[in-house]
Amino acid sequence: MQLRTLSGKNAFRWQRISALYLLFYAPFLALWMTLTPHAATTENLIASLTTTWWLLPNLLALLLVITHAWVGLRDITLDYTPRPRTPMWLEALRWLLIATVVDLALLLYWIL
Amino acid sequence: MEFIISRYNPETDTAPHERHYRLDERELGADTMLLDALLLIREQDPTLAFRSSCQEGVCGSDGMNVNGQNRLSCITPLSGLKSPIVIKPLPGLPIIKDLIVDMKLFYQHYAEAQPFLQAKSISEAHEHLQTPAERAQLDGLYECVLCACCTTSCPSFWWNPDQFLGPAALMAAQRFVIDSRDIQKRDRLQTLDDPMKTFRCRHIQNCTAACPKGLNPSRAIQALKAAIAKTESS
DSSP states (O other), X not given: OOGGGOOHHHHHHHHHHHHHHHHHHHHHHXXXXXXXXXXXXXXXXXXXXXXXXXXXXXXXXXXXXXXXXXXXXXXXXXXXXXXXXXXXXXXXXXXXXXHHHHHHHHHHHHHO | OEEEEEEOOTTTOSSOEEEEEEOOGGGOOTTOBHHHHHHHHHHHOTTOOOOOSSSSSSSOOOEEEETTEEEEGGGOBGGGSOSSEEEEOOTTXXXXXXXXXXXXXXXXXXXXXXXXXXXXXXXXXXXXXXXXHHHHTTTTTTTOOOOOTTXXXXXXXXXXXXXXXXXXXXXHHHHHHSOTTOSOHHXXXXXXXXXXXXXXXXXXXXXXXXXXXXXXXXXXXXXXXXHHHHSOOO
């Protein structure tokens, strides 16, 4: 992944889209957990969050959290890493993203 | 009143150092500007170097860091500053001597923003007309005097001075992007769609706090980024 292929526009768009979704999702989730006593334990919470009608918005939130974090980490990498090593750190970040997505996919497969 | 001024002569010094000066309060009136004080100090020490041209906040040549804030010395009232007044050159640019910095990089970035109108060829019968509403959109953007107070107070510029264009250049870019007479909007936005040139701005707001003309470069960059995000990829 070369610096020139990183479009500022796309990263900016995804950061905005993810932030907007999470802006509504996070308070809704917090409210739902407060009003749902049976979600008090982790097992019950996971079971509740993976019910059919909750699964899609939750998965979407998870992917958007990862996207948002990736854009932030990419920005930190571009700002702070020594210039000659920036492409190497960006490549490492890309593999971290791939590993995270694969790991989460396996985890979800195991849960579901 | 005490002044602590950063001094640096590349011919004799290895690093900038501070020198203390004192001015008699009786010499300073209620409406004395910082530049007037610097001129008095230079009478004490003729080796002190700083830029100043119009002396009324129009040319933007006397930008400097005063008590931690970038300001134009000619429009900074002395009465509003806490003593001792610590004066340093604008941060983030190479020092030529004392309070004079090398503005080459700043001007390069400004030129890169293509700060000139690219309109249809001029007709002798018609000027490039605008409605009052179209003209009003330029308010708050065209008044920049290129003093570099904003750009040199920007941490994003400190981190990537050679690649990030900085608030002044980006505000100039936005000024022409929204100009109804300009026909290169799409090309301008595509050129600025770059992770380093434009999107290093984190909206820290130092630029807006530092602008001696009361402009809001951060808001201009926000609008510019939104315009870039709306353009289709070529």
